[in-house]
Amino acid sequence: MKRNSAVHKKLKEILSQKSFEELEPFKNTSEWTALHPDDKSLLASLFVMQGEKQLEQGDKNAKESFDLAAKLAGDSGEVFLEIGSAYAKNQLNVQCLRYAAEYLSKSIQLTPPVFSTWALLGRVHNSMGMLIDETCHFEEADKYYQQAFQLSHDQPDSSKAMLNWQWAVSWYCMGKHSGEALDFNRAVEKFREAERLGMQDKYFWSNYGDSLAELASLLGRPDLFYEVIELYRNAIRLSFDFFEGWLSMGCAFQRLFEIFGSEEDYNQSYECFKLASQLNESHPMLWSKWAQLTAQGGKWKRDLILIGESLEKFEKAHFLDPENPVLLCLWGETLLVYGAHGEKVDALRQAENKIVKSLSIQHDVADAWYMYGCCLNELGRYFHQEDYYHKAIEKFQYGLGLKQNEPLLWYGLALSHLAIGESRGELAWLEQACRLFSRALEFGGQNVRPLWNDWGVTLMKISELTGDKAPVEAAIDKFETLIPAMAEEWDEADLDPEWLYNYGCALDFMGDFTDEISFYEKAVQALSKAVQMDPEYTHARYNLALALSHLGETALDVECYHKSVEQFQILLNQDGEDEMGWIDYGVTLIQLARLIFDPARPDVAYKIYEVAEGKLMQAAALGAVQAYYNLACLHSLMGNFPMAMHFVEKAEAAQVLPPPDELLADEWLEDLRETESFKFFFAHYKKDKKIIE
Numbered sequence: 119m120k121r122n123s124a125v126h127k128k129l130k131e132i133l134s135q136k137s138f139e140e141l142e143p144f145k146n147t148s149e150w151t152a153l154h155p156d157d158k159s160l161l162a163s164l165f166v167m168q169g170e171k172q173l174e175q176g177d178k179n180a181k182e183s184f185d186l187a188a189k190l191a192g193d194s195g196e197v198f199l200e201i202g203s204a205y206a207k208n209q210l211n212v213q214c215l216r217y218a219a220e221y222l223s224k225s226i227q228l229t230p231p232v233f234s235t236w237a238l239l240g241r242v243h244n245s246m247g248m249l250i251d252e253t254c255h256f257e258e259a260d261k262y263y264q265q266a267f268q269l270s271h272d273q274p275d276s277s278k279a280m281l282n283w284q285w286a287v288s289w290y291c292m293g294k295h296s297g298e299a300l301d302f303n304r305a306v307e308k309f310r311e312a313e314r315l316g317m318q319d320k321y322f323w324s325n326y327g328d329s330l331a332e333l334a335s336l337l338g339r340p341d342l343f344y345e346v347i348e349l350y351r352n353a354i355r356l357s358f359d360f361f362e363g364w365l366s367m368g369c370a371f372q373r374l375f376e377i378f379g380s381e382e383d384y385n386q387s388y389e390c391f392k393l394a395s396q397l398n399e400s401h402p403m404l405w406s407k408w409a410q411l412t413a414q415g416g417k418w419k420r421d422l423i424l425i426g427e428s429l430e431k432f433e434k435a436h437f438l439d440p441e442n443p444v445l446l447c448l449w450g451e452t453l454l455v456y457g458a459h460g461e462k463v464d465a466l467r468q469a470e471n472k473i474v475k476s477l478s479i480q481h482d483v484a485d486a487w488y489m490y491g492c493c494l495n496e497l498g499r500y501f502h503q504e505d506y507y508h509k510a511i512e513k514f515q516y517g518l519g520l521k522q523n524e525p526l527l528w529y530g531l532a533l534s535h536l537a538i539g540e541s542r543g544e545l546a547w548l549e550q551a552c553r554l555f556s557r558a559l560e561f562g563g564q565n566v567r568p569l570w571n572d573w574g575v576t577l578m579k580i581s582e583l584t585g586d587k588a589p590v591e592a593a594i595d596k597f598e599t600l601i602p603a604m605a606e607e608w609d610e611a612d613l614d615p616e617w618l619y620n621y622g623c624a625l626d627f628m629g630d631f632t633d634e635i636s637f638y639e640k641a642v643q644a645l646s647k648a649v650q651m652d653p654e655y656t657h658a659r660y661n662l663a664l665a666l667s668h669l670g671e672t673a674l675d676v677e678c679y680h681k682s683v684e685q686f687q688i689l690l691n692q693d694g695e696d697e698m699g700w701i702d703y704g705v706t707l708i709q710l711a712r713l714i715f716d717p718a719r720p721d722v723a724y725k726i727y728e729v730a731e732g733k734l735m736q737a738a739a740l741g742a743v744q745a746y747y748n749l750a751c752l753h754s755l756m757g758n759f760p761m762a763m764h765f766v767e768k769a770e771a772a773q774v775l776p777p778p779d780e781l782l783a784d785e786w787l788e789d790l791r792e793t794e795s796f797k798f799f800f801a802h803y804k805k806d807k808k809i810i811e
Contacts, residue, residue, distance in 0.1 A: 121154040121156070121157065122152065122153070122154065125153065125154075125157055126154070126160075128140075129157055129160050129161060129164065130160075132164055133160070133163075133164060133167075136167070136171075138164065138167065138168035138171060141161075141164055141165065141168055144161055144164075145186060147189065150190065158190055159194065159197070161190055162186075162187045162191050162197045163200065165183045165187035165190065166184065166187045166197065166200045166201055168183045169181070169182075169183030169184040169187065169201070170204040170207070173204065173208055173214070181217075184201050184205070184217070184221075187201055188201060188221070193228055194228070195225040195226075195228030196225070196229065198222070198224040198228065199221070199222065199225040199229070199235060201217075201221040202217075202218045202219075202220075202221035202222035202224075202225060202239075202242075203218075203222075203238065205217040205218035205221065206222070206238055206241070206242050209245045210249065212246060212249050212250055215242050215245055215246045215249070216246070218242045219239065219242050219243065219246070222235060222239045222242065226239070231265065231269060232269070233266050233269040233273055233277070234266075234277075236263070236265040236266035236269065237262070237263065237277075237280075237281050237284070239262040240258075240259040240260075240261075240263040240266060240284060240285070240288065241259070241284050243255040243256070243258040243259035243288075244256065244259045244291070247259065247288075247291055248291060253292060253295045253296075256288045256291045256292045256295070257292070259285075259288040260288055260292075263281060263284065263288065266281055267281065267285075275315045275316055276315075276316070278315050279312045279315035279317040280312075280317070282308045282309070282311045282312035282315065283308070283309070283312045283317055283319075285308045286305045286306070286307075286308030286309045286312065286325065286326070286329065288305075289301050289302070289304040289305035289308060289329075290305040290328065290332070293329070293332060294332070297336070298336075299333060299336040299337055302329055302330075302333040302336065303333055305329040305333075306329050306333055309322075309325070309330075312326075313326070318356065319356070320353040320354075320356045320360050320363060321353070322353075323349050323350065323353035323356070323363075324349075324350065324353045324360075324363055324366060326349045327346045327347075327349035327353070327366055327367075327370070328366065330342060330345060330346045330349060331343065331346045331366075331369075331373070335373075340373075340374065340377045340378070343370050343374050343377075344374075347367055347370045347371065350363050350366050350370060351367065353366075354367070359397055361397040361401070364390050364391075364394035364397065365391070365394045365401070365403070365404055367390045368389075368390030368391040368394060368407065368408070368411075369387075369407055371383050371384075371386040371387035371390060372387040372407065372410070374387075375387055375414065375415075376414065378611070379418060379611045379612070380611070384411070384414075384415050384418075387411050388408075388411060388412070388415075391404060391407065391408040391411065395408070400438060401438070402435045402438035402439035402442070402445070404435075405431050405432070405434040405435035405438065406431075406435040406439075406442075406445050406448065408431050409428045409429075409431035409434075409435055409448070409449070409452070410448060410452075411428075412424055412425070412427050413428035413452040413455065416428060417455055420459070420652065422460050425452060425455060425456045425459070426456065429449075429453065429456065432445070432448070432449040432452060435449075436449060441479055443476040443477075443479040443480035443483065443486070444476075446472045446473070446476035446479070447473055447476040447483070447485065447486045447489055449472045450468075450469045450470070450471075450472030450473035450476065450489055450493065451469070451473075451489050451492075452469075453465045453466070453468045453469035454469040454489070454496060457469060457496065457500075458499075461500070463497075463500055463501075466496055466497055469493050470490070470493045470494075473486060473489050473490045473493055483520075484517040484518075484520045484521035484524050484527060485517075485526070486517075487514065487516050487517030487520065487527070488513075488514065488517055488524070488530055490513040491511070491514040491517070491527075491530045491531075491534070492530055494506045494507070494509045494510035494513060495510045495530070495533055495537060498534075498537060499537065502541070504538055504541055504542075507534045507537045507541075508534075508538075510530065510534045511531060511534045511535075514527050514528075514530045514534065515531070518531075522561075523561045523562075524561065525558040525559070525561045525562050525566055525569075526558075528555075528557040528558035528563065529554075529555070529558040529563055529566055529569050529572075531554045532551045532552075532555045532557075532558065532569075532573075532576075533551075533572060535547050535548070535554060536548065536551040536572065536575070536576050536579075539551060539576075539579065540579055543583065545580065545583050545584065548579050548580050548583070549580065551576045552573065552576055552577065552580075555569060555572070555573040555576070567600055568614075570596045570597065570600045571596070571597065571616065571617045573593075573596045574593040574596035574597045574620055574621070574624060575593070575620055576593075577589040577590065577592045577593035577596065578590060578623065578627060581627065587628065590627050590628050591628065593624045594621070594624050594625065594628060597617065597620060597621035597624060598621075600617050600621075601613060601617055601618065601621050601644070605640075605644075605647070613647075613651070615648040615651045615655055616648075618644045618645070618651070618658070619644075619645065619648045619657060619658040619661065621644045622640075622641045622642075622643075622644035622645035622648065622658070622661060622662070622665060623645075623661055625637045625640045625641035625644060625665075626638065626645075626661065626664065626665045629641060629665075629668055629669075629672070630668070633672055635669065635672050635673050638665055638668050638669035638672055638673075639669060641665040641668075642665050642666055642669060645659075645661055645662035645665055646662060649662055649685075654692070656689060656693055659685055659688060659689045659692075660685075660696070660698075660699055660702075662685050663682045663683075663686045663689060663702065663703075663706070664682075666678050666679070666681045667679065667682040667702070667705075667706040670682060670706075670709070670710070670713070671709055671713075676710065676713060679706060679709065679710040679713065680710075682706050683706060683707065683710070686702070686703040686706065687703075690703065695740060697737050697741060697742035697745075698737075698742065698744075700733050700736045700737035700742065700745070701734060701737045701742055701745050701748060703730075703733045704730040704731070704732075704733035704737065704745070705748055707727075707730035707733065708726075708727065708730045708748075708751070710726055711723040711726035711727050711755075724756065727752060727755065727756050730752055731749065731752055734748050734749050734752065735749070743768075743769070743772035743774050746765045746766075746768040746769035746772060746774060747765070747766075747774055747775060749761075749765040750763075750769060750787070750790070751784065751786035751787060752786075754786055754787050754788075754789055755789075757789065759790055759795070759796075760795075762787075762790045763793070763795050763796060766799065767799070770803065775803070777807065778803065778804045778807055
């Protein structure tokens with residue numbers, strides 16, 4: 119066919135000047151038959167270029183231009199490739215990607231297989247899969263990448279590295295859908311191959327780190343997070359101002375802190391988030407992760423100031439992403455911790471509001487129902503109102519309707535029953551709590567470490583109600599799931615002072631049942647460690663003083679009594695209003711005096727008796743009427759029988775005098791019982807008690 123030189127010249131002019139608006143006359147398809155084949159091909163390419171420019175400008179006429187090019191192309195695979203490539207540049211437009219896949223597939227059917235086309239087709243499906251969240255596109259991408267790989271033998275390393283990177287992303291996305299470690303492992307293999315081939319790009323290292331982090335979590339391999347961190351560091355080395363790199367590295371250090379509780383990991387994570395905030399302070403995920411970190415640090419360090427700081431960060435995250443239900447729930451959880459540890463009812467109310475708001479946005483999240491129940495449990499504890507616990511039970515049960523195998527929901531139910539049982543002093547509620555703890559284990563709650571502590575506490579409450587030592591033995595087993603029986607194996611980073619406190623109390627309780635010195639010795643070890651970890655933990659110090667006293671009494675050890683007295687002194691310097699502390703301090707001194715009593719030198723013991731009297735009088739002055747009976751015993755031992763009877767009568771008036779059989783059995787009253795005044799009093803007291811009974 120003879121070429122029309124004027125037409126050819128015009129097409130060349132449009133090409134050189136990119137004056138695509140002059141293509142308008144060439145849209146008349148009836149004129150195409152007269153075109154020389156080469157000019158027809160050139161015109162098709164010009165329409166492609168016009169469509170590409172229109173796409174860049176958001177012009178809706180782009181499709182018309184591409185359609186014209188396709189009509190001109192006929193069976194030209196090259197033009198279809200150009201159209202597909204142009205559409206493929208719009209990676210955030212699903213419709214463009216669909217057109218890209220269509221034209222690239224036509225190109226492959228019409229021309230010999232080409233490495234770059236297969237690779238591009240895989241990338242198009244990757245992009246579609248990420249945009250519309252459908253696994254089928256990643257599976258398609260994998261097929262195309264395999265075809266590209268078959269043709270990659272003569273490609274430069276840079277092209278092969280890029281192929282492996284994109285292929286790795288495809289497997290990473292499949293892993294996010296399947297949750298299977300195998301998919302992430304395949305992704306990591308492709309990333310490693312791309313690394314071997316020399317890939318150097320900040321986004322490559324970031325993607326690589328993300329995949330390995332997912333694999334580490336699924337395999338339970340926290341050691342791999344150190345490699346993850348190095349991958350993110352590689353990204354930052356290439357671009358120090360790479361926000362995503364700092365954010366991801368902060369998250370990796372945060373994960374290590376969650377696993378190992380290392381202060382160094384906490385500090386590293388904090389600094390990464392801080393640097394990221396200097397690069398981009400408007401990213402909600404940054405503030406959310408940073409808030410979670412500081413909340414975790416605050417709980418770990420028992421630092422309310424740090425938890426308060428986390429609340430400020432949650433506020434910023436919420437400002438940037440106000441309708442995020444997960445963020446609201448996490449914020450509510452932190453407010454709950456802040457309110458519970460600080461006895462701040464306003465924070466508890468705010469926690470409830472945040473969690474309710476979260477559920478109003480996304481109603482079917484079992485974790486949020488768990489947090490709602492926990493919040494109501496805490497409000498019940500604060501106000502001492504049982505209604506809250508019943509409401510909490512409703513929330514936990516609703517959550518179980520959504521996710522029956524969630525151990526935390528069973529655990530929350532158990533805590534509600536424990537609180538009601540403790541409040542009422544009713545065995546049935548406590549026994550049901552034990553059954554619910556057991557249910558939590560059935561669904562994988564073994565790793566919910568506080569569960570073992572709370573279960574142990576429940577068993578101790580049962581023992582207190584029944585007078586049976588078997589529940590205490592079971593409680594010790596629960597505590598030793600958390601705490602090694604051998605003190606040499608205790609690691610502060612892995613223990614909570616509260617667990618040690620409860621463990622120590624259980625051992626002390628078991629010592630009371632058995633009179634075995636070993637239980638008291640272990641109780642002293644556990645309570646000493648709790649006080650060492652938290653010197654302001656007054657309950658632990660109080661029970662340490664008692665355990666030392668019990669050990670001294672059982673082992674006839676004066677040194678234990680001296681250590682007990684030392685702990686009482688520290689305790690009452692911390693809290694001089696502790697009535698029971700003054701009583702037990704006085705009783706301990708009485709026991710010490712009796713142990714060291716020497717008939718040849720009675721004055722030494724009597725001096726201690728006098729000090730004990732002062733402690734008991736201090737308790738009485740604070741309103742502890744129970745001290746009257748102890749004062750009666752003390753004066754009986756000292757031979758001050760009139761004073762002893764005075765306090766017996768005061769104890770009776772205050773209704774704190776023991777039953778008649780205990781009065782007759784108390785060896786501290788042995789000498790007083792021989793007096794006429796006591797015999798006269800006891801005859802009437804015994805008669806009155808029988809009338810009452």
